[in-house]
Amino acid sequence: MSTRREFLKWTGAAGAALTLGGFAGAARAAKGSHVVVIGGGFGGATCAKYIRAIDPNVNVTLIEASKQYLTCPFSNLVLGGLRTMDSITQNFDALKTRHGVNVVQTTATKIDPGAKTVALKTGKTLKYDRLVVSPGISFKWDAIRGYNERAAEVMPHAWKAGAQTTLLKKKLEAMKNGGVVVIASPPNPFRCPPGPYERASMIAHYLKQHKPKSKILILDAKDKFSKQGLFQAGWDKLYPGMIEWVGGPKGGTVKAVDTKKMVVEAELDTHKADVANIIPPQAAGDIALATGLADDKGFCPVDPKTFESKIHPGIHVIGDAAIAGALPKSGFAANSEGKMAAEAIVAALRGEATPDVSFVNTCYSLIGPEYGISVAGVYRLSDKGIAEVEGSGGVSPKDVPDDFRAAEARYALGWYKSITADTWG
Ligand code: FAD
Numbered sequence: 001m002s003t004r005r006e007f008l009k010w011t012g013a014a015g016a017a018l019t020l021g022g023f024a025g026a027a028r029a030a031k032g033s034h035v036v037v038i039g040g041g042f043g044g045a046t047c048a049k050y051i052r053a054i055d056p057n058v059n060v061t062l063i064e065a066s067k068q069y070l071t072c073p074f075s076n077l078v079l080g081g082l083r084t085m086d087s088i089t090q091n092f093d094a095l096k097t098r099h100g101v102n103v104v105q106t107t108a109t110k111i112d113p114g115a116k117t118v119a120l121k122t123g124k125t126l127k128y129d130r131l132v133v134s135p136g137i138s139f140k141w142d143a144i145r146g147y148n149e150r151a152a153e154v155m156p157h158a159w160k161a162g163a164q165t166t167l168l169k170k171k172l173e174a175m176k177n178g179g180v181v182v183i184a185s186p187p188n189p190f191r192c193p194p195g196p197y198e199r200a201s202m203i204a205h206y207l208k209q210h211k212p213k214s215k216i217l218i219l220d221a222k223d224k225f226s227k228q229g230l231f232q233a234g235w236d237k238l239y240p241g242m243i244e245w246v247g248g249p250k251g252g253t254v255k256a257v258d259t260k261k262m263v264v265e266a267e268l269d270t271h272k273a274d275v276a277n278i279i280p281p282q283a284a285g286d287i288a289l290a291t292g293l294a295d296d297k298g299f300c301p302v303d304p305k306t307f308e309s310k311i312h313p314g315i316h317v318i319g320d321a322a323i324a325g326a327l328p329k330s331g332f333a334a335n336s337e338g339k340m341a342a343e344a345i346v347a348a349l350r351g352e353a354t355p356d357v358s359f360v361n362t363c364y365s366l367i368g369p370e371y372g373i374s375v376a377g378v379y380r381l382s383d384k385g386i387a388e389v390e391g392s393g394g395v396s397p398k399d400v401p402d403d404f405r406a407a408e409a410r411y412a413l414g415w416y417k418s419i420t421a422d423t424w425g
Contacts, residue, residue: 030349031057036118036128038108038287040064040092042071042331043134043319045423046338047345048101054346061102061126062095063118069424070161072192073331074416079158079169080202081209082369088161090424098425111291113312130345133293133300133309134319134334135285136160137191140298143281144184145256145265154259155276158199159191171275172203177211179274182264184254185220186281189299191320191329193226194375196279198365201231204239205368214274218245219266220252221281226328227365227373227395234367234405254278284321291315299323304386306344306354307337316341325386327379332415333361335423357381362393364412372396372408 037048040062048062069090077083095101110119111131118126139157141148147155158168172181181203185196200216207214224247225231235243246252251268257278264271264278283289283298293300293309300317301310304325309315318341319334327333336359344354359379366372376393379386396408 030055030346032059033057033129033349034059034061034127035130035132035345035349036060036126037062037132037134038111038118039134039136039285039319040066040069040095040103041134041136041319041334042419042423043334043338044132045069045092045095046335047132047134047316047318047342049095049099049423050339050342051345052099052101054342055349056100058346058349059102060100061104062092063104063106063108063120063126064092065105065107066162067105068092070165071331071416071420072159072161072195073419075158075161075165076195076199076202077366078165079172079199080205080366080369082202082205082366085166090420092424094425108287111287111315113291113315116314129314129349131315132341132345133285133288133291133315133317133321134338135287135321137282137320137329138284138286138289140281140283144254144278146259147257147278147280151257151259152278154262155257155264155273155278157279158277159195159279159282168275168277172206175211175214175274178213179211179215180272181207181214181216181275181277182271182273183216183218184264184276184278184280185218185222185225185252186279187221187248187253189329190279190282192363193328193330194231194363194365196220197225197227197231198367199277200243201234201239201365201367204235204242207242208239214242216243217271217273218243218252219254219264219271220245220247221254222252223248226363227375229398230373230396231365231367233398234371234373238368238371282320284317288317288321293317293321295323304381305357306348307341308344316345325379325384326377326388327359327386328361328363330361330363331423332363332419333359335419336360338423359386362415364408364415366409366412367405368409370402370406370409372405372410372412374408374411 256265362376378392
């Protein structure tokens with residue numbers, strides 16, 4: 001428990017520096033400068049909002065392809081029947097009306113880092129002083145033989161919330177009692193390290209009530225996974241015998257799929273699936289790749305203090321697309337990075353020094369409606385880049401009474417409310 005107290009101490013300190021009020025008295029304005037933000041997810045929306053909060057004289061244009069934003073956080077709960085799609089839908093109204101962000105609903109098609117311009121699908125071109133790129137992830141479609149965008153209509157990834165989530169849910173609803181759900185979990189690095197295992201838990205919750213003879217097989221490219229001991233203890237308690245995990249060393253890496261035969265081919269065995277959820281290996285969002293912001297592994301190297309690209313100066317890459325040291329690819333981390341980048345950008349526009357940075361992340365996962373677990377940490381700059389502050393967090397303890405897990409499940413609901421309000425509210 002002392003680690004939790006330490007964590008609160010650290011987050012308390014970091015949080016004080018991050019409240020909107022804390023920025024209000026900030027110094028000179030960077031009047032008339034223009035920041036363009038690509039992507040209105042956790043990273044981009046936060047950054048746009050906080051730049052305006054730090055300095056309302058900066059003009060901020062947010063380019064977002066979708067009219068509304070559906071959060072991946074809690075999309076697994078939709079599969080479990082605990083949430084509706086409506087309840088994970090956010091809009092951009094408050095960013096426009098309360099924070100004065102110019103939200104443009106279209107796709108950014110091309111960035112010219114030399115001319116400092118962004119071309120839009122509408123035909124318009126925007127000039128920027130600083131650009132923020134927070135496009136999330138793209139999928140490495142060539143990594144699993146037979147798995148491409150068309151195959152994803154039969155074997156959904158559901159790793160971007162929206163139509164894919166609904167499709168996976170429908171497939172689970174149509175499956176017979178006694179069916180096999182195969183989940184393919186990708187290699188590191190990928191969006192939301194605990195996500196595939198929370199997904200297995202939420203699908204198990206649904207199956208236990210409606211199709212209790214069914215099984216879930218997780219084929220994993222990795223030899224271990226986030227919060228593994230806690231997940232597996234939760235599965236034993238709530239869903240005994242229902243979930244099987246096959247890690248990389250036991251041949252878990254998925255090599256190929258056949259959507260006609262509904263077959264998933266792993267390194268050692270071939271598995272017949274009634275429902276297949278294939279989560280492919282990932283890279284930074286397309287616009288980051290097309291602009292040459294990524295390295296040969298597909299993610300974007302940045303200065304850990306400012307999140308400015310190491311490849312194209314003047315462009316800040318945040319969220320899942322960035323290489324952010326020990327910070328995981330999570331919505332909470334993207335929100336935290338958005339705030340730090342906002343501070344760095346305003347400082348640069350004013351010709352001031354970049355303030356010190358500190359990041360925070362908490363990831364709750366639900367194993368059942370009243371069974372939550374979490375991992376939390378505070379992160380600071382070290383000589384190795386962004387590193388976790390020792391003793392600042394950690395995972396939930398093992399062997400605790402049921403009411404402890406129930407309390408963590410309640411905290412997860414509170415977390416969702418506050419992070420979405422902080423990002424889009
Ligand atoms: P995104 O949130 O993906 O936002 C990118 C946005 O950019 C999108 O809205 C997209 O439309 C837009 N865009 C992309 N390209 C363009 C373009 N060219 N022009 C205009 N717009 C563009 N994180 C947590 O912290 N807690 C959780 O509990 C959690 N649960 C998860 C569960 C699942 C199943 C999954 C898949 C993820 C989960 N995550 C969770 C991770 C979280 O969703 C991501 O880390 C987060 O969304 C990253 O934010 P981002 O801003 O980098 O990208």
